Amino acid sequence: MRKLVLFAHISLDGFAGDINGGLGFLSYDNELQQFAEELVKTVGAPVYGRNTYHLMKGYWPSVLNNPNAGKHSLEHAQWVQEIPKIVFSTTLTSADWNNTTLIKDNIVEEVNKLKSKPGKDLVIFGSPGLAKSLMNLGLIDEYKLTLHPVILGEGISLFDSNTQMSNLKLLESKTLGSGVVTLHYTRR
Numbered sequence: 001m002r003k004l005v006l007f008a009h010i011s012l013d014g015f016a017g018d019i020n021g022g023l024g025f026l027s028y029d030n031e032l033q034q035f036a037e038e039l040v041k042t043v044g045a046p047v048y049g050r051n052t053y054h055l056m057k058g059y060w061p062s063v064l065n066n067p068n069a070g071k072h073s074l075e076h077a078q079w080v081q082e083i084p085k086i087v088f089s090t091t092l093t094s095a096d097w098n099n100t101t102l103i104k105d106n107i108v109e110e111v112n113k114l115k116s117k118p119g120k121d122l123v124i125f126g127s128p129g130l131a132k133s134l135m136n137l138g139l140i141d142e143y144k145l146t147l148h149p150v151i152l153g154e155g156i157s158l159f160d161s162n163t164q165m166s167n168l169k170l171l172e173s174k175t176l177g178s179g180v181v182t183l184h185y186t187r188r
Contacts, residue, residue: 002115003141004047006124006131007039008158011148015155016128021051025150027178032146033072035174035182039144044120046080049130050089056080056125057097086114086122088130111139128158136164142186143168149179 008016009026017023026032048056063069063077085100088107095102103110111134114122124131124140134140168185175181 002044002117002119003121004111004115004124004134004139005042005121005142005144006134006140007144008124008126008128008131009146009148010158011150011152011155013151013153014157014159015152016126016131016158017156018152019154019156021156025148025152027148027150027176027180029176029178031176031178032180035146035176039123040076040079042121043083043123045084045086045114045122047086047088047122047124047127047130049127050087050092051129052125052127053085053087053089053092053095053097053100056085061097088133107133108137108139111137128156131158132160132163135166136162138164138166140187142171142184145183145185147181147183 009023010016011025018025046056060077060080063073064081069077081098083099085095085097086103087095087100088103089095090104092102092104111122121142124134131140167188169188170183171186172184173181
């Protein structure tokens with residue numbers, strides 16, 4: 001059975017993006033890049049909320065046509081173009097990016113159907129609004145977080161006062177040279 005995994009970068013004060021949703025606070029280096037590449041190998045389908053879907057759809061296909069794109073970016077663009085993708089949205093009327101399935105309702109039933117299929121894990125990339133909804137439905141099985149050594153003070157929260165309590169078990173942690181801490185939790 002596949003798992004639903006949340007992969008998110010967060011600041012020390014729990015923000016998954018600055019006030020505008022930007023990720024300029026990330027301490028991205030080769031070591032963090034390697035961590036992300038290892039995570040991508042576990043993905044059977046990326047899972048997005050509406051906003052992240054639009055960002056990804058607007059960016060990665062353009063890399064495929066960019067003659068100046070680096071080898072790594074081009075390989076990732078090809079991967080994300082071909083892999084089955086899932087977007088959750090109650091407001092989108094269609095999801096026309098290659099190999100994308102739109103889920104609008106019956107969330108618990110649809111996620112459980114996806115989990116029961118064979119293959120690699122379903123991985124939520126960022127998408128804090130969707131992540132909070134799926135957390136509160138008890139659907140997220142694992143959390144793979146990168147904790148960045150920065151306090152933003154404000155931004156888009158990954159966890160807020162509406163997040164329901166969930167007991168987690170630490171499976172693995174690692175401190176990278178940049179001060180980023182990778183955290184891997186599973187639900188108890």
